[in-house]
Amino acid sequence: MSSREDILEKIRRKKFPDQPLPNLSEFGIVYANRVEQFVAALKSVGGSSLRVNTLAEADQAIRDLDVHRHATKTCSLIPDIGEANVDLDAVDDPHELEDVDVAIFPGEFGVAENGAIWIDAKNVKHRVVYVIAQHIVVVLDRCALVDNMHRAYDRLSFATPGFGMFLSGPSKTADIEQSLVIGAHGPRSLTVVLVENGFSD
Amino acid sequence: MTDHAVLAQKFVANSPRAHWHDRALWFVRAKRDLAAKSLPEWEELREHASDIKAHCVAHLADYLEEFTRNAEKLGVQVHWAKDAAEHNQIVLGILQKHRVTKIVKSKSMLTEECHLNPFLERHGMEVIDTDLGERIVQMRHEPPSHIVLPAIHIQKEEVGALFHEQLGTDEGATDPQYLVEAARKHLREKFMAAEAGITGVNFAIAETGGFVVCTNEGNCDLGVSLPPVHIACMGIEKLIPRAQDLGVFLRLLARSATGQPITTYSSHFHGPRPGCELHVVLVDNGRTEILGSDDFRRSLNCIRCGACMNTCPVYRRSGGHSYQSTVPGPIGSILAPARDAAKHESLPFACSLCGSCTDVCPVKIDLHHQLLTWRGEIARRGLLPKSKSMGMKFVSFVFQHRWLYEWSGKLARFSLRVLPRWMIYNRFNAWGRQRELPAAPRSSFRDWYRHRSKNDGGKQES
Amino acid sequence: MKVGLFVPCYVDQMYPEVAWAAWRVLTHCGIDVDFPAAQTCCGQPMANTGCVDQTAPLAKQFVKIFRPYDYVVSPSGSCIAMVRHHYAEFFENSADYRYVSERSYELCEFLHDVLDLKELPGQFPHRVGIHQSCHGLRELRLGSSSELVKPAFSKVEKLLSLIDGIEFTALQRPDECCGFGGTFAVAEEAVSVMMGDDRIADHEQAGTEVLTGADMSCLMHLDGLLRRRKSPMRVLHVAQILAGDDGKALFS
Numbered sequence: 001m002s003s004r005e006d007i008l009e010k011i012r013r014k015k016f017p018d019q020p021l022p023n024l025s026e027f028g029i030v031y032a033n034r035v036e037q038f039v040a041a042l043k044s045v046g047g048s049s050l051r052v053n054t055l056a057e058a059d060q061a062i063r064d065l066d067v068h069r070h071a072t073k074t075c076s077l078i079p080d081i082g083e084a085n086v087d088l089d090a091v092d093d094p095h096e097l098e099d100v101d102v103a104i105f106p107g108e109f110g111v112a113e114n115g116a117i118w119i120d121a122k123n124v125k126h127r128v129v130y131v132i133a134q135h136i137v138v139v140l141d142r143c144a145l146v147d148n149m150h151r152a153y154d155r156l157s158f159a160t161p162g163f164g165m166f167l168s169g170p171s172k173t174a175d176i177e178q179s180l181v182i183g184a185h186g187p188r189s190l191t192v193v194l195v196e197n198g199f200s201d
Numbered sequence: 202m203t204d205h206a207v208l209a210q211k212f213v214a215n216s217p218r219a220h221w222h223d224r225a226l227w228f229v230r231a232k233r234d235l236a237a238k239s240l241p242e243w244e245e246l247r248e249h250a251s252d253i254k255a256h257c258v259a260h261l262a263d264y265l266e267e268f269t270r271n272a273e274k275l276g277v278q279v280h281w282a283k284d285a286a287e288h289n290q291i292v293l294g295i296l297q298k299h300r301v302t303k304i305v306k307s308k309s310m311l312t313e314e315c316h317l318n319p320f321l322e323r324h325g326m327e328v329i330d331t332d333l334g335e336r337i338v339q340m341r342h343e344p345p346s347h348i349v350l351p352a353i354h355i356q357k358e359e360v361g362a363l364f365h366e367q368l369g370t371d372e373g374a375t376d377p378q379y380l381v382e383a384a385r386k387h388l389r390e391k392f393m394a395a396e397a398g399i400t401g402v403n404f405a406i407a408e409t410g411g412f413v414v415c416t417n418e419g420n421c422d423l424g425v426s427l428p429p430v431h432i433a434c435m436g437i438e439k440l441i442p443r444a445q446d447l448g449v450f451l452r453l454l455a456r457s458a459t460g461q462p463i464t465t466y467s468s469h470f471h472g473p474r475p476g477c478e479l480h481v482v483l484v485d486n487g488r489t490e491i492l493g494s495d496d497f498r499r500s501l502n503c504i505r506c507g508a509c510m511n512t513c514p515v516y517r518r519s520g521g522h523s524y525q526s527t528v529p530g531p532i533g534s535i536l537a538p539a540r541d542a543a544k545h546e547s548l549p550f551a552c553s554l555c556g557s558c559t560d561v562c563p564v565k566i567d568l569h570h571q572l573l574t575w576r577g578e579i580a581r582r583g584l585l586p587k588s589k590s591m592g593m594k595f596v597s598f599v600f601q602h603r604w605l606y607e608w609s610g611k612l613a614r615f616s617l618r619v620l621p622r623w624m625i626y627n628r629f630n631a632w633g634r635q636r637e638l639p640a641a642p643r644s645s646f647r648d649w650y651r652h653r654s655k656n657d658g659g660k661q662e663s
Numbered sequence: 664m665k666v667g668l669f670v671p672c673y674v675d676q677m678y679p680e681v682a683w684a685a686w687r688v689l690t691h692c693g694i695d696v697d698f699p700a701a702q703t704c705c706g707q708p709m710a711n712t713g714c715v716d717q718t719a720p721l722a723k724q725f726v727k728i729f730r731p732y733d734y735v736v737s738p739s740g741s742c743i744a745m746v747r748h749h750y751a752e753f754f755e756n757s758a759d760y761r762y763v764s765e766r767s768y769e770l771c772e773f774l775h776d777v778l779d780l781k782e783l784p785g786q787f788p789h790r791v792g793i794h795q796s797c798h799g800l801r802e803l804r805l806g807s808s809s810e811l812v813k814p815a816f817s818k819v820e821k822l823l824s825l826i827d828g829i830e831f832t833a834l835q836r837p838d839e840c841c842g843f844g845g846t847f848a849v850a851e852e853a854v855s856v857m858m859g860d861d862r863i864a865d866h867e868q869a870g871t872e873v874l875t876g877a878d879m880s881c882l883m884h885l886d887g888l889l890r891r892r893k894s895p896m897r898v899l900h901v902a903q904i905l906a907g908d909d910g911k912a913l914f915s
Contacts, residue, residue: 205851206850206851206852206854209851209853209854210852210854214853216857219857223861234810237810237812241812244813514840514842515851549713550847550850551851551854553797553842553843553844553847553851554798554847555844556797556798557810560808560810560811573710573713573749576713577710577714577715578713580713580715581715585714589712589714589846589850590714596709597709597717599703600706600721600724606672606703613676614677631850632852632887634856635888636856636859636891637886637890642914642915643914643915644679645675645676645679646674646679647670647675647698649683649913650686651700
């Protein structure tokens with residue numbers, strides 16, 4: 001008998017009490033002001049935020065960021081945003097991204113309850129860019145905010161192969177005496193640029 | 202196996218350090234309380250989580266098959282392992298096929314349970330634990346003392362000395378920021394050199410064939426996004442039915458674990474990177490056994506948040522290593538005897554039955570009741586120390602015979618009043634080592650009640 | 664209404680004044696209280712050690728003795744928790760067991776839930792610290808535990824508030840275990856004592872003069888530590904405060 005059959009057989013040997021799955025469609029906290037809550041949550045997890053009106057303003061705000069001005073290697077996954085000099089698609093080996101200073105990429109939507117942003121890497125050649133860069137900047141449509149994680153999953157589908165993640169703040173650790181240190185292995189800072197009029201204009 | 206109480210006594214003997222440990226973990230518990238209270242629906246959320254787990258267990262075989270089918274559709278190679286040995290062999294086989302000698306691993310309690318690291322090292326491979334806490338304990342050649350905070354028992358001076366010796370940091374440097382920076386540099390080199398990444402799995406989704414790994418440091422993503430091989434190892438109980446169920450668990454996990462609203466990275470893997478390989482190893486290693494037990498099945502609900510450890514007054518004051526088990530604390534004291542009751546017989550007794558673990562558990566495992574049930578199981582299997590089993594037989598006999606009980610009570614009270622102190626407080630009296638016994642009264646309540654009834658027929662108030 | 668008073672074995676022998684105080688409070692409320700002399704122990708020490716076979720006869724003895732009463736009341740949360748939550752395995756579908764288990768109350772719970780006590784005479788002008796015994800708190804839910812996200816309440820505090828003059832002290836850890844835990848107190852002596860000392864330190868920083876609670880076993884442990892350290896903090900069972908008399912003079 002293969003291990004697979006063995007394990008399945010052992011499980012099926014006994015009947016267990018069943019329980020219906022919960023209906024989560026209406027469940028979860030709702031905030032009076034989602035943007036405010038998102039910004040506060042983001043701050044609490046070590047991220048910072050900027051609010052701008054248009055994509056052009058976002059571009060300017062990002063160029064003005066200290067981390068961007070001091071960057072030698074910058075990679076942007078959004079056309080015409082930031083001053084990029086690393087073309088991800090031209091890189092064959094992801095190890096070459098080791099010394100990227102700043103990575104700029106879009107967020108699909110944000111979650112007010114925890115400041116997390118859904119990042120979809122479906123069309124991104126090297127997903128290591130999200131964690132290997134020293135600093136990251138996420139551009140997010142202000143209207144693309146949901147209240148809680150249940151509403152977040154309402155928006156997600158995993159029908160095709162791919163990778164995505166909820167990103168909540170910069171990389172961090174508290175493994176030495178519970179002292180919070182920002183910048184464990186991954187990015188040392190996360191700036192979220194909330195764009196008022198989104199990507200549609 | 203050393204009794205938990207013996208190791209605990211050693212831990213407590215260093216009182217400042219034991220208090221430091223207690224406070225560090227209580228701080229985490231306090232953060233968890235704030236995080237839980239930020240959600241008015243917290244108790245319902247726990248209820249939902251418990252229901253989802255119960256549902257999943259009731260259909261586990263079907264869901265495992267559904268997961269496998271969907272994962273394979275995504276290009277994932279799924280393996281099944283009956284036990285730790287088979288799990289280790291499978292992982293070794295994959296690594297050898299790719300001629301891998303350098304591996305980075307993010308936190309996985311399962312691979313700890315299977316003792317994967319020493320196994321791979323025996324085959325000439327270098328395995329680097331990349332979670333900072335895990336790396337620290339690995340450099341010290343000791344096991345983690347907590348499942349979420351592996352180095353919670355170590356003070357920053359000790360980390361400083363360790364890093365000075367092994368990573369060349371300045372002597373006497375203890376600033377966490379500085380030490381983390383040194384570790385970052387050290388581990389980045391390891392990430393860049395790794396030929397394969399191994400991770401655990403927090404949740405695997407039957408409906409999609411994907412899985413989720415949660416970290417704060419980003420070590421999982423760095424570890425598996427550079428090399429061409431990713432091996433994810435999971436116990437079969439990590440399965441959940443639907444992607445939307447993740448909403449429930451991700452809301453509970455980090456809040457319960459550290460008081461964060463969510464982990465920094467909650468990475469959803471659905472298939473390998475183009476041109477790379479993704480393997481999932483499904484491991485039983487005693488889980489189907491626990492599944493078959495009506496008493497202990499719910500312990501498989503565990504999502505490894507560590508909240509029961511942080512809240513446990515015994516764990517906080519005895520340290521993770523006193524449990525001598527991969528998973529320490531309340532949940533560990535249920536899981537370990539399930540694996541080897543004779544070896545871990547003292548763990549279900551390393552508990553005052555306060556029940557805080559049960560109330561804090563995000564998936565509503567009735568931890569303290571299971572610990573009590575384990576005590577019965579240990580007695581049933583004849584594993585209780587003779588002093589306990591004979592003692593209780595005697596006491597029970599006394600309580601079944603009222604005259605004997607009354608006579609014993611009288612004798613005890615009399616002895617306490619008349620015997621010299623040295624005869625009462627000596628090395629055989631563990632109670633009296635640091636505590637006074639009650640001041641014995643002349644009469645018992647029943648004596649008083651008997652006489653009172655004689656005097657006034659028991660009707661009037663005195 | 665006829666109430667059978669269950670007095671835990673160690674209270675009967677070592678703290679008769681606590682049993683007396685419980686009896687006095689119940690009598691004051693006009694309850695017909697009886698103390699059936701056949702009672703000894705609920706079996707908890709054996710159950711908590713895993714000695715199921717040694718527990719069973721005591722559980723059966725308990726149900727038999729207390730079946731004739733309308734209610735069973737005891738000044739001990741942990742014994743009542745034993746009867747209510749841990750007796751089931753010894754009785755197969757026994758109506759007597761169900762009757763007794765459903766009608767067994769911890770003293771404060773009985774005063775609060777069944778009698779809905781609204782006033783008590785007397786005053787107690789002291790700074791009082793409540794020790795929330797775990798079994799009372801998390802098995803009987805005499806109060807809200809700090810882990811749960813539910814409205815805060817405490818039946819013990821509510822009853823004590825009926826007495827004039829009490830000032831309650833505020834703890835840093837409102838419901839941490841004192842480390843008694845039955846045989847745990849001896850088997851894990853080192854941890855048990857550290858837990859107790861930590862509770863006491865919390866009460867000291869809060870300014871507690873009188874330490875009280877609904878379970879004498881926890882209080883016995885804490886009192887043992889306090890007396891060894893020659894602390895001025897006094898320990899009284901909640902029944903003694905409610906009775907307006909610690910009853911010690913009757914038994915010493």
